Amino acid sequence: MDVVLLSRVQFAVTTYFHFLFVPLTLGLSLLIAIIETLYVKTKDKDYLAMARFWGRLFVINFVIGVVTGLPLEFQFGTNWSRYSSYVGDIFGPLLAIEATAAFFLESTFLAVWVFGWKKLSPKMHVAVMWMIAGASTLSALWILIANSWMQHPVGYVIRNGRAEISDFLGVMTQEYAVLTFFHTAGAAYVLSGFFVMGISAYHILKGRNIFIKSFRPALYFSLIFSLFVVAEGHMHGADLAEKQPAKLAALESLWKTQTYAPLYLIAIPSMDNDGNLVAFAPIPGVMSLLAHHNPAAKVTGLNDLPADELPPVAIVFYAFRVMVMLGGLFVLLTLYGWWRRNRLAQSPRFLKILVYTIPLPYLVCAAGWTVTEMGRQPWIVYGLMKTADAASPVAPHQVAFSLAAFIVLYSLIAAAALFMMIRYARRWPEDGGQEGRGR
Amino acid sequence: MMETVWFCIWGLLWAVYFMLDGFDLGIGVLQPFLARNEKERKSVYLAMGPFWDGNEVWLVAAGGVTFAAFPVLYAVMFSSFYSALMLILFALILRAVSIELGEEVRGAVWKTVWRGCLSVSSLLPAFVFGVVFANIFRGIPIDGEGIYYGTLWTLLSPYGLVGGLLFLLLFLLHGSLWLAVKVEGPLQGRSARSASRIWPVLLVTAAAFLILSAFQTDLYTIYLKRPVLLAIPLIAAAALFMTRVWMARGAWPRAWGASCVSIFFIVMFGVAGLYPALLPSSLGATFSLTVHAAASSPMTLKIMLGVVLVFIPIIILYQGWVYRFFGGKVDEEIYAKH
Numbered sequence: 001m002d003v004v005l006l007s008r009v010q011f012a013v014t015t016y017f018h019f020l021f022v023p024l025t026l027g028l029s030l031l032i033a034i035i036e037t038l039y040v041k042t043k044d045k046d047y048l049a050m051a052r053f054w055g056r057l058f059v060i061n062f063v064i065g066v067v068t069g070l071p072l073e074f075q076f077g078t079n080w081s082r083y084s085s086y087v088g089d090i091f092g093p094l095l096a097i098e099a100t101a102a103f104f105l106e107s108t109f110l111a112v113w114v115f116g117w118k119k120l121s122p123k124m125h126v127a128v129m130w131m132i133a134g135a136s137t138l139s140a141l142w143i144l145i146a147n148s149w150m151q152h153p154v155g156y157v158i159r160n161g162r163a164e165i166s167d168f169l170g171v172m173t174q175e176y177a178v179l180t181f182f183h184t185a186g187a188a189y190v191l192s193g194f195f196v197m198g199i200s201a202y203h204i205l206k207g208r209n210i211f212i213k214s215f216r217p218a219l220y221f222s223l224i225f226s227l228f229v230v231a232e233g234h235m236h237g238a239d240l241a242e243k244q245p246a247k248l249a250a251l252e253s254l255w256k257t258q259t260y261a262p263l264y265l266i267a268i269p270s271m272d273n274d275g276n277l278v279a280f281a282p283i284p285g286v287m288s289l290l291a292h293h294n295p296a297a298k299v300t301g302l303n304d305l306p307a308d309e310l311p312p313v314a315i316v317f318y319a320f321r322v323m324v325m326l327g328g329l330f331v332l333l334t335l336y337g338w339w340r341r342n343r344l345a346q347s348p349r350f351l352k353i354l355v356y357t358i359p360l361p362y363l364v365c366a367a368g369w370t371v372t373e374m375g376r377q378p379w380i381v382y383g384l385m386k387t388a389d390a391a392s393p394v395a396p397h398q399v400a401f402s403l404a405a406f407i408v409l410y411s412l413i414a415a416a417a418l419f420m421m422i423r424y425a426r427r428w429p430e431d432g433g434q435e436g437r438g439r
Numbered sequence: 440m441m442e443t444v445w446f447c448i449w450g451l452l453w454a455v456y457f458m459l460d461g462f463d464l465g466i467g468v469l470q471p472f473l474a475r476n477e478k479e480r481k482s483v484y485l486a487m488g489p490f491w492d493g494n495e496v497w498l499v500a501a502g503g504v505t506f507a508a509f510p511v512l513y514a515v516m517f518s519s520f521y522s523a524l525m526l527i528l529f530a531l532i533l534r535a536v537s538i539e540l541g542e543e544v545r546g547a548v549w550k551t552v553w554r555g556c557l558s559v560s561s562l563l564p565a566f567v568f569g570v571v572f573a574n575i576f577r578g579i580p581i582d583g584e585g586i587y588y589g590t591l592w593t594l595l596s597p598y599g600l601v602g603g604l605l606f607l608l609l610f611l612l613h614g615s616l617w618l619a620v621k622v623e624g625p626l627q628g629r630s631a632r633s634a635s636r637i638w639p640v641l642l643v644t645a646a647a648f649l650i651l652s653a654f655q656t657d658l659y660t661i662y663l664k665r666p667v668l669l670a671i672p673l674i675a676a677a678a679l680f681m682t683r684v685w686m687a688r689g690a691w692p693r694a695w696g697a698s699c700v701s702i703f704f705i706v707m708f709g710v711a712g713l714y715p716a717l718l719p720s721s722l723g724a725t726f727s728l729t730v731h732a733a734a735s736s737p738m739t740l741k742i743m744l745g746v747v748l749v750f751i752p753i754i755i756l757y758q759g760w761v762y763r764f765f766g767g768k769v770d771e772e773i774y775a776k777h
Binding site for chain 2: 059060071073077078081084085087089091097110111119160164398401413
């Protein structure tokens with residue numbers, strides 16, 4: 001394998017792994033802040049017990065999220081040095097601002113929250129968690145602005161043989177970034193809601209009804225954001241029609257440019273990236289409607305785009321399906337949960353399903369990023385620089401070694417983290433536990 | 440002018456990173472040897488627990504600022520030091536996991552395994568960062584395109600190894616002193632003894648590094664041209680000396696403070712000596728990467744200057760507050776987790 005492919009695989013491995021931890025940090029910080037605020041407002045000790053219970057899981061998740069983020073920043077230099085020299089004038093500041101404006105805040109204050117239970121007043125203590133939640137959201141915003149610039153570069157000029165910044169505000173506020181941010185944050189909140197619901201369900205099934213106090217906020221949270229992500233995702237998709245037509249066409253494996261573009265209920269794209277093996281049961285106009293809000297609108301097909309500028313259609317197509325279908329499932333599950341919200345303890349089957357649903361939002365996030373990143377190929381910066389031209393002048397064996405080491409190290413960490421998380425997730429909260437038992 | 444300002448900020452951020460993360464790396468290496476029972480291990484954990492994560496962010500900031508202000512340096516430096524930086528990354532990841540999970544596991548065997556991991560994964564970044572920076576000071580075989588003609592072994596020249604040893608010893612002393620500040624009883628006695636044993640070895644290594652630098656690098660050129668800059672190595676030497684004076688008096692916080700100053704100025708000694716290069720080439724001075732060739736556009740430098748001038752002081756304020764908030768001796772009761 002060559003350096004480009006090896007570096008791509010390595011970036012994929014490290015990013016997927018990092019993103020197992022990021023969404024829970026984003027959402028759980030907010031949920032803990034809400035639960036701890038309920039404690040401060042109501043003085044109900046059960047909420048305190050819940051904040052502490054979830055806090056323990058949060059800290060393990062947070063720390064691994066932080067350190068697995070380091071390789072992502074470093075790899076732009078180690079593995080993608082030509083990319084870094086070419087667009088660093090724009091991309092570098094975004095990462096640097098993320099570090100200075102947001103990342104410092106969350107990392108520094110996490111310790112204050114963890115070690116400060118007795119040193120801070122309850123009000124100050126919850127304020128710290130709100131600050132952590134705010135800072136991690138801000139962190140995500142800057143990183144997604146950077147990613148969006150790779151998807152839809154704006155605000156630059158080509159000067160001195162590289163891309164230089166010309167409109168920084170334009171880069172920060174472009175529509176693509178706004179849409180990506182809300183989509184990603186929404187998905188992270190859904191994931192965290194399902195995480196809290198799933199583990200709470202496990203305990204409620206064991207008769208530990210104190211967990212209804214974390215289940216309910218998580219249910220409302222996931223319900224709101226499952227609906228939000230679907231609606232927002234639609235806007236995000238429609239935005240692609242103008243900005244990334246190849247990605248849009250790949251989502252539905254649409255090869256022919258046409259008006260009243262259909263959505264095929266069943267389609268199988270060929271692995272050779274040159275058409276569909278099977279495509280039947282078209283519903284005319286649906287894709288036009290989704291892309292342009294008009295069933296008669298013309299949608300550009302993949303055949304009318306340069307063949308060397310097409311993404312791997314099958315991967316994007318299937319990943320998109322996983323994302324959309326499971327996203328729909330989350331809406332149904334949360335709506336059902338809303339209907340049963342006052343009879344949770346009497347809905348054992350629903351609770352059991354929720355326990356097993358915990359991994360699904362993780363899968364959806366991975367699928368979503370696959371759509372985003374694979375759908376951008378063969379570009380590293382859409383329309384500006386190809387991935388093949390971006391890698392470092394390093395030797396293939398160097399990357400092969402580091403990739404192998406990442407795989408071994410991350411497998412061990414995954415095993416250790418999963419073991420710890422499951423142990424804590426099962427454990428009865430130490431305080432506030434007794435009075436909650438059997439209620 | 441702007442490039443020169445950024446050169447200073449660049450060096451400063453790396454120096455601050457080593458100054459802060461240095462002590463928890465040092466503690467990480469030493470902890471299996473210093474702590475003898477569960478209570479002492481807990482104290483060691485509490486001495487670094489509230490700080491290490493915030494310290495490590497300075498690395499992200501130093502990396503980010505290198506990327507933003509000198510993208511070409513970021514590209515050349517990070518790809519040239521590929522294997523070394525990967526080693527550092529693996530170690531830092533393992534270290535974080537060892538600190539947090541090692542604290543949570545039960546079972547004596549697992550605790551021993553995680554403590555061993557923490558020691559090794561703290562030692563590696565300390566040593567390898569030293570090797571990397573010594574090689575930056577000395578210059579590496581890069582051509583005009585920024586392509587590196589060497590391997591990981593190229594970096595391990597005698598000068599590189601002395602650099603690695605210097606960083607390691609600086610951090611070991613720094614960590615011992617921080618423990619002496621934070622803990623009490625026999626553990627403090629052991630930390631203090633550890634510091635007294637390390638100091639003379641560090642002194643010899645630092646002297647060797649300074650002398651070798653005269654033969655192996657061009658660092659001194661700028662000091663001969665502008666003798667006022669000699670204040671930097673002199674402050675470093677004075678701080679190292681004062682560290683020992685305050686150690687002898689049992690004034691641990693001051694000794695630790697002096698150790699901070701010595702780390703900061705030793706790094707700055709090397710960085711200042713580079714100017715106007717950021718990464719000298721050992722293949723010929725024309726291939727050296729200079730601040731002007733590596734810098735971002737004036738607009739980016741201006742935006743980033745605004746960003747660091749606003750945020751770095753704010754960060755220093757709140758991190759300073761956190762150090763004060765968790766000041767004094769560690770106390771298991773008050774630091775109660777969960």
